[in-house]
Amino acid sequence: MAAPKTIFEKIWEAHEVVKRDDGQSLLYVDRHILHDGSFHAFGMLRDSSRTVRQPDQTFGTPDHYASTTERTLSEMTDLEAREKVELLAANANEFGIHHFGLEDIRMGIVHVIGPELGITQPGILLCCGDSHTSTHGAMGCISFGIGASEASHVLATQSIWQRKPKLMRVTVTGQLGFGVTGKDVALALIAQESAACGVGYAIEYAGPCISQLDIEGRLTLSNMTIEAGSRIGLIAPDDKTIKFLEGSEFAPKGRKWELAVEAWKDLPTEEGAEFDKEVILNGSTIAPMITWGTSPQHAIRITEPIPDPEAEPDNEKREAMKRALTYTGLEPGQLMTDVSVDRVFIGSCTNSRIQDLRLAAEVVKGQKVKVWSMISPGSGKIRQQAEAEGLDRIFTDAGFDWRHSGCSMCVGLNGDLLNKGERSASTSNRNFEGRQGPETRTHLVSPAMAAAAAVTGKFTDVRTLMERR
Amino acid sequence: MEAFTSLTAIAIPFDQVDVDTDQIIPARFLRKHRSDPDYASFLFNNARYNDDGSEKEDFILNQEKYRHGQIIIADENWGCGSSREAAVYALLANGIRAVIAPSFGDIHYNNGMKNGMLPVRLPIIDCNTLRKQIHEVPGSRVAINLLDQVVVGPEGTNYSFDIDPLHKHCMVNGLDDISLTLEHEEALGAYEKKRQIEAPWLY
Numbered sequence A: 001m002a003a004p005k006t007i008f009e010k011i012w013e014a015h016e017v018v019k020r021d022d023g024q025s026l027l028y029v030d031r032h033i034l035h036d037g038s039f040h041a042f043g044m045l046r047d048s049s050r051t052v053r054q055p056d057q058t059f060g061t062p063d064h065y066a067s068t069t070e071r072t073l074s075e076m077t078d079l080e081a082r083e084k085v086e087l088l089a090a091n092a093n094e095f096g097i098h099h100f101g102l103e104d105i106r107m108g109i110v111h112v113i114g115p116e117l118g119i120t121q122p123g124i125l126l127c128c129g130d131s132h133t134s135t136h137g138a139m140g141c142i143s144f145g146i147g148a149s150e151a152s153h154v155l156a157t158q159s160i161w162q163r164k165p166k167l168m169r170v171t172v173t174g175q176l177g178f179g180v181t182g183k184d185v186a187l188a189l190i191a192q193e194s195a196a197c198g199v200g201y202a203i204e205y206a207g208p209c210i211s212q213l214d215i216e217g218r219l220t221l222s223n224m225t226i227e228a229g230s231r232i233g234l235i236a237p238d239d240k241t242i243k244f245l246e247g248s249e250f251a252p253k254g255r256k257w258e259l260a261v262e263a264w265k266d267l268p269t270e271e272g273a274e275f276d277k278e279v280i281l282n283g284s285t286i287a288p289m290i291t292w293g294t295s296p297q298h299a300i301r302i303t304e305p306i307p308d309p310e311a312e313p314d315n316e317k318r319e320a321m322k323r324a325l326t327y328t329g330l331e332p333g334q335l336m337t338d339v340s341v342d343r344v345f346i347g348s349c350t351n352s353r354i355q356d357l358r359l360a361a362e363v364v365k366g367q368k369v370k371v372w373s374m375i376s377p378g379s380g381k382i383r384q385q386a387e388a389e390g391l392d393r394i395f396t397d398a399g400f401d402w403r404h405s406g407c408s409m410c411v412g413l414n415g416d417l418l419n420k421g422e423r424s425a426s427t428s429n430r431n432f433e434g435r436q437g438p439e440t441r442t443h444l445v446s447p448a449m450a451a452a453a454a455v456t457g458k459f460t461d462v463r464t465l466m467e468r469r
Numbered sequence B: 001m002e003a004f005t006s007l008t009a010i011a012i013p014f015d016q017v018d019v020d021t022d023q024i025i026p027a028r029f030l031r032k033h034r035s036d037p038d039y040a041s042f043l044f045n046n047a048r049y050n051d052d053g054s055e056k057e058d059f060i061l062n063q064e065k066y067r068h069g070q071i072i073i074a075d076e077n078w079g080c081g082s083s084r085e086a087a088v089y090a091l092l093a094n095g096i097r098a099v100i101a102p103s104f105g106d107i108h109y110n111n112g113m114k115n116g117m118l119p120v121r122l123p124i125i126d127c128n129t130l131r132k133q134i135h136e137v138p139g140s141r142v143a144i145n146l147l148d149q150v151v152v153g154p155e156g157t158n159y160s161f162d163i164d165p166l167h168k169h170c171m172v173n174g175l176d177d178i179s180l181t182l183e184h185e186e187a188l189g190a191y192e193k194k195r196q197i198e199a200p201w202l203y
């Protein structure tokens, strides 16, 4: 009998076009997504007089440079940013790839629209020139971020050379408590295992807490996989995955849908399959999390004091912690609930889906924001859905700035930035030095926690607000 | 891309773990074209310059002894974070042709390989030794011979390193791997036919 296989091995093997003796494999790319930052890749393709091999399997949308205040090109006043959005449209047109432009309701952040439109499907191999391509793995596929040169390779050949990574299983046991989301699971994992624990590995998430998470929560967890150092974060498809995809624009229809669903049921890891590394995370002990430093691994429960670098035995880590505290202007032993916030950002490919907005709205309902706060839904369709549910009213009544979709303040390429020295509660994925602008301080939290910070003006354990209701 | 066979150059010790690509090139410069005459100044821009554009004296790249350095000796998880290939362009624009570190962000590692900027993995203890030796004698030179897969430290110690044969082949010959892949055209075509039969719902 054949040895039991993991979902990762099954998908990997199904995509090997060429296997070299030295361990490199040429993998077939079923779906390739590009964005407005992909202009280098198109440039390289053109410079070498090559063309797109499979335009029908290639998709593009503006997100990094998309304005969140204007929805037509002609209104975009940042001309350099507008040039990037136009360049993508022109490239898409020239090479005949699918394109959801700024004015198209289907536009949005690449990692939000992939699953939403059914471009991302279980069992496929997907690439995108962005590190958070790990997100799509939550749908039960192999997906990973690539650089511009690699993207031009995929455009030209619909394939990519890779060495098979080692495999790590993260089992989240127990049950997630009240107010605990996919974001908190991700931060708890990175805090426990470090920001480099996944380098060289593909991760599969499993266990009762993963089944418990809705698709939005799983996408958040897979999204943050790159912050653990791994490019790939897989979750086996189940009924929730299938339900999520059914009826979406690019998902199979009719007889093809039936065939697909049948095939997807064979994907999950078989009993007894082996992993190179196993990590256990006790989901029952996770609380709403927050970062205090400049790496996602600098995360604590909102109820815990900031750790003391002097207690860290590792020299390098101790120095990094001290540097981080100097940068964020915080002290060991301090409680984050005593720290005030300048701005709140709800958005990014980590936390801008409809479920995220619903959770935030529940906290905000009937309250007023104490600090400048904004929301940028992950796609045009999510914005529309939120408006249909009346969520936009809850937010705007509270004083939130209700924006259009894009990467926005996650990275600030479109100009949505903090001012120097400001401190944010942000639902994005990176709290690196200067990520939201020079000398700005980012604290990563879930949408509910960000909403709690917005209505109290300081970091707050969202559970205390919700319990009072 | 420019081929890489060997290089002997001043080495720059970079004593920081988890140096992410947002630090290497802050996002606001990603909109710039590679041909921008100021491209070199984008590298570590936040850490390297004051608001008025003057240099921050204590930043390593601004120190006289390291100004012409071409090899960075780094710490763990160099180049983690964003996939921005511009991080490699900014390093190259400053004449940096190689980074030696215990571990790299996977995407940044590949981006270096595709652009003739060699990432070399050496054990953490060797990286620590190299950085210490350079701090003791700033301006020391380190040699990298890719053909023999060996790094020679300032005191003459040899450290051998591993590299994927495919990566080495492309790097040594300055080859873009698309032409290499296209040699497998037949296999690609056959795969596509097979895939359409086995997973018709994808088409």
Ligand code: SF4
Pocket: A063, A064, A109, A110, A111, A130, A132, A348, A349, A350, A406, A407, A408, A410, A411, A428, A429
């Ligand atoms: S939202 Fe942020 S992390 Fe996600 S793709 Fe955009 S810039 Fe990258």
